[in-house]
Amino acid sequence: MTVTHATDPDAGILRQQDPELADILLGERTRQSTTLQLIAAENFTSPAVLAALGSPLANKYAEGYPGARHHGGCEIVDVAERLAIERAKSLFGADHANVQSHSGSSAVLAAYAALLRPGDTVLALGLPYGGHLTHGSPANFSGRWFDFVPYGVDAETGLIDPEQVRTLARAHRPKAIVCGSIAYPRHLDYAFFREVADDVGAFLIADAAHPIGLVAGGAAPSPVPYADLVCATTHKVLRGPRGGMILCGEELAERVDRAVFPFTQGGAQMHTIAAKAVAFGEAATEAFAAYAHQVVSNARVLAGHLAAEGLVVTTGGTDTHLITADPAPLGVDGRAARGRLAAAGIIMDCCALPHADVRGLRLGTAAVTTQGMGEAEMVRIAALIAAALRDGPEARRIRDEVREMAEAFPPYAPPYSA
Template identity: 60%
Template structure:
């Protein structure tokens, strides 16, 4: 079967020692190679990031921070973490960075722990309007531990109603205002939210998990100059390893660091920290800015193509890497659209739309994103074809096998699975 950079280092050894698990890895690579990946929260890491993830740094326990660990032998991994912190601060223009959170949810937990006490009030975007589970869902710790007031989008424009946000903030006096979303395709006005936070004496926390790579590249406005704390993931548009990180002002640095360790986490995953350093370094290169610009161009092309197929773009379009589509015009639910596309080799996810009449497991919409396909080399013309194929798969389930054949023979699919950056 062979190793190579597609499969990670020492793959031949894995095949020899554990062929059953090796088969799983091969099957996942072939799944990605053979289809179109449109999950907005996914991307494809570079071979350099994968090399760091598969390194000897995985073996080192390193509770604490560089120069102040609770274990010996950390002088080497200290260098990796210092490098990641320095690059994160430089890349995003931040006073302070903590690169230890295991995920975006872990980063949010730590940020809340630094700014709030159980029972304190926060104002955040409602899950059904595009927010995240950690923004106050009752199924999540955030909704159980804190008094959450939710804001949403207008019915007529499906855009954030900043007047409503201000009114709610004045009425409820939250300690923290959370901004950021997982299925909101438009830019967020961080300056307006900063003004609202100042007016009521609240901290402003920006969850930039989705657009952080676009912010790093300078192709959309950054939350960093406006927010007291910015949490984000290092995968998605940043194209790094799965993980989280936190940026904050100097004023909050100590509180954030203590909230990550020892309050919410023990030892950091040093191989992931090293891989984050690699990703931050890659994001500083001019070619990453070109990539980020292409992600947005591709998202708009795909959004337009799906609109031509009868799927209504929520908010009328997109400014970022993702689009949210109302599929009711095709007489299907989001779950049905997701299933039919999956059968044709096109991976996307069902998603609630604002004021959705369907339950969360069904939904009236789908969410698509272009980070993965842009990494693979797709351009606008390719995404127009993909949009047409999605339309056919959803409208004509009896022809899904035929659509799947066309997906697998797309010229860009036959190109290299992953490009070196």
């Protein structure tokens, strides 16, 4: 069956009107379909999500919230946003959901705006240990506006040290404590962080950008019962459009909504909000729950076989979709390893390694699991990674094998596949 859709670069109107851009989009489609996507923050949305993103809702200006917009003609988009809100609340068991944040960083900015004032003290995981830019980087608004105190991880285990967190909280009496990371592969003890926050009279903000999809699928513990605010992205494991959201109780709902609009953002992106609604609906299914658990199973197998190939896997493994590893035993550092792997068609990131002056690799299994790969493919991927790192000149041979593997598991059925 031939399907023509605005999201397909081969769609006639785009090919006719702007062939140069159509070629660019086709090039990216081919890249995604012929290489292995192991970036921990990336995934493939469903065609239904893509359809919502390419819908007429992209044309609508809708500053404000349902029933209280600053523009006319919002009757239909109000229904779409209410649907996204209700689905998010049901999916995560939250009293309130704001689905307008344009990104995870935008959600964190709004969370800080709702609870803090410039100069307030905030306790968060330090950037060298996996903290995000919004957790106190001097190059980010967070580090410029607030006084961040970093906690770290144990030098031997790579795990967060609860006593250090408690000691720092009592010493600095922060206005808020942030728990969350972009490179910590283990589950967080949200009950512990709630206990510490209560002990020092602090708000608890959970930055669940990475694990929220696993939470939706029942494959990771939920921060919602413990945190005052939960910030998250709607892409990554959740498999929705690129965007953010905030979950909270009713007592903070008005503060959160005002912090998103009008304080930190203008008009809502209604096509993205509609796509979020689609993703929340998909994530409420048994099929998504099975997917989320498979993501974790794949990550554990991949981590174990990377260790068997000689890489040093931090914390000795993973509880999530995310793995961080040091390739130094194979004779290459993280930055060089990322480049060598990219040449072989294996795409991932590098990251800081705790208590080290070198960078390691950060990878995840969300996207390849969406493509239908399982434990057997993870064993093969680990071998391909090790081969590319050990023998750079053999990249072409490895690249051919990677392409063959990727094409055996196309991310989209025709007409979306390359």
